[in-house]
Amino acid sequence: MEEIRLILASQSPRRRExxxxxxxxxxxxxxxxxxxxxxxxxxxVLELSRRKALAAADKHPGKVILASDTxxxxxxxxxxxxxxxEDAFRMLRSLSDxxxxxYTGVCVVxxxxxxxxxxEATDVRFGPxxxxxxxxxxxxxxxxxxxxxxxxxxxxxLWIEEIxxxxxxxxxxxxxxxxxxxxxxxxxxxxxx
Numbered sequence: 001m002e003e004i005r006l007i008l009a010s011q012s013p014r015r016r017e018x019x020x021x022x023x024x025x026x027x028x029x030x031x032x033x034x035x036x037x038x039x040x041x042x043x044x045v046l047e048l049s050r051r052k053a054l055a056a057a058d059k060h061p062g063k064v065i066l067a068s069d070t071x072x073x074x075x076x077x078x079x080x081x082x083x084x085x086e087d088a089f090r091m092l093r094s095l096s097d098x099x100x101x102x103y104t105g106v107c108v109v110x111x112x113x114x115x116x117x118x119x120e121a122t123d124v125r126f127g128p129x130x131x132x133x134x135x136x137x138x139x140x141x142x143x144x145x146x147x148x149x150x151x152x153x154x155x156x157x158l159w160i161e162e163i164x165x166x167x168x169x170x171x172x173x174x175x176x177x178x179x180x181x182x183x184x185x186x187x188x189x190x191x192x193x
Contacts, residue, residue, distance in 0.1 A: 005111065006187060009056035009067035014153070018173040019066070022189035024182065026066075031055040041073035045105030046119050053107035053115070064185045065109040070172045072148025074100045079148045088138050091149040096159075097128040102148070102170045106177050110185040118181065120174035122165030124152075129159050147172075 006026040008019055019026055033051045037044045045068075052067035072079045074094050082088035094100075102124055107117040129137075137156065143149035150156035152163075152170040166174040179189055 006064045006066060006182075007056055007060045009052045009065055012172055014151075014171050015068065015173045018168055018171060018175060019178075021175065022179065022182070023191065024187050024189060029056060029059065030067075031059055035069075040076055041071045041078040041101065041103045042119050042121065044078060045069045045071050045103045046107075046117055047105070049105035049107040050115065050117055053109045053117075057109040057113065061113075062111050064111055064182070064187055066106070066178070066182065067108075068104055068106045068173055068178075070102065070104040070147050070169075072100060072102050072150075074098075076101075081145055081147055082143060082149045085138050085144075088143045088149040089134055092129060092134045092137065092143065095126045095129075095148065095150070096134070097126060099123055099125045100148070104169050104172065104174050104177075106174065106181055108178075108181040108185050114185070116181045116184045118177055120166055120169040120177045122163060122167070122169040122174075124160060124164075124170055125162040127159050127161045133159070 004025045004027055008026045008028050009030050011030045033055045048069035049067045053065045056065045079091050102122045105119050142154050168175045
């Protein structure tokens with residue numbers, strides 16, 4: 001049996017699903033890290049993905065580590081996961097009938113400890129959401145553990161009118177960027193090398 005060389009430093013079921021599309025065998029181990037960060041959205045996701053990857057690299061020397069972090073931003077103000085239903089309501093009201101950005105930082109640490117990292121940005125436009133629609137969506141529970149209080153691949157897709165850029169970025173792991181960074185560390189999806 002082939003030795004598993006890749007550690008995915010994320011508990012996200014969506015990231016696990018997306019990583020499985022690469023065909024690269026991996027194990028999941030997401031060490032706890034301090035996610036306090038006051039940087040703007042683009043810089044924050046780069047910093048947080050790096051923290052996660054380096055923490056996992058400490059636990060798994062000699063393995064390739066992949067970590068990522070996603071933030072939704074409106075007017076360059078980051079929206080994390082909602083604290084409660086009122087916070088989710090506030091976020092969704094701010095996204096209604098306008099464009100916003102989704103940033104994902106991806107950091108890959110090679111087996112020799114080299115750090116490769118970059119950020120993917122995608123523009124997303126929500127259609128108008130009535131107060132009743134927002135309350136009904138929140139009542140489903142879906143927004144409560146999602147950056148920006150929504151999931152593209154879920155019920156929120158009813159209001160997403162346009163996407164410019166990587167749709168897998170909005171789900172939480174931009175596959176094209178991920179492939180490029182993994183290849184820099186000698187891991188090739190679908191055994192293409």
